[in-house]
Amino acid sequence: MPVMPIWDKGPGVIVWGYGESGAAYLGKSLGDVKLTMDTESSDINEDQAGIAAVDAILKGSTVNFEAPLTRLSVEQLAKVLNTTVQADGSVPIENQIGCSLYNLAKRAVIKPLCGNEVSEDPATWVELYKCYPIVGLDLTWNLETQRIVPVKFKVFMSQESGETGKFGRIGMESGATEFGL
DSSP states (O other): OOOOTTOSSOOEEEEESTTSTTOEEOOEEOSOOEEEEEEEEEEEOOGGGTTSOSEEEEEEEEEEEEEEEESOOHHHHHHHTTOOOOTTSOOOOOOOOSOOHHHHOEEEEEEEEETTEEOOOGGGOEEEEEEEEEEOOBOOOSSSOOOBEEEEEEEEOOOSTTTTTOOEEESOOTTOOSSOO
């Protein structure tokens, strides 16, 4: 029976800033860690064919990556909020406007878990070359709802040499290390 190289089911963990000093796991998730890709097309029509398309062109693709994070450490929370831990140990909630997100984007690697262990096999990992966390807060105080930090990563098509036009890859080369250093 064939199995996808990234495995068919199960939770995963996210390494943010893969390949850079300061790369770190982004904590636990609660709900769907989800990677989607949508590609749009545009029909080519002729009057003689009515409303039926006679051809089409591809207009491009978008990749979306979402992770509902929970039980974050102060350092992990600061990383996804693109801020720093203050001297008093607090994490500021700041209005962030006007920055080029591509320039702030980093690599993210999603690794599956099996038997409570993070997969050490790079062939099972998914790498996104350039993405930036767009963070929301969903903090509810009651006895039923667990607080989460829903993160929607803006995934960019890479403009870097050797990766131009690509969002990432499913599976990484043998020998890839835990944090890419």
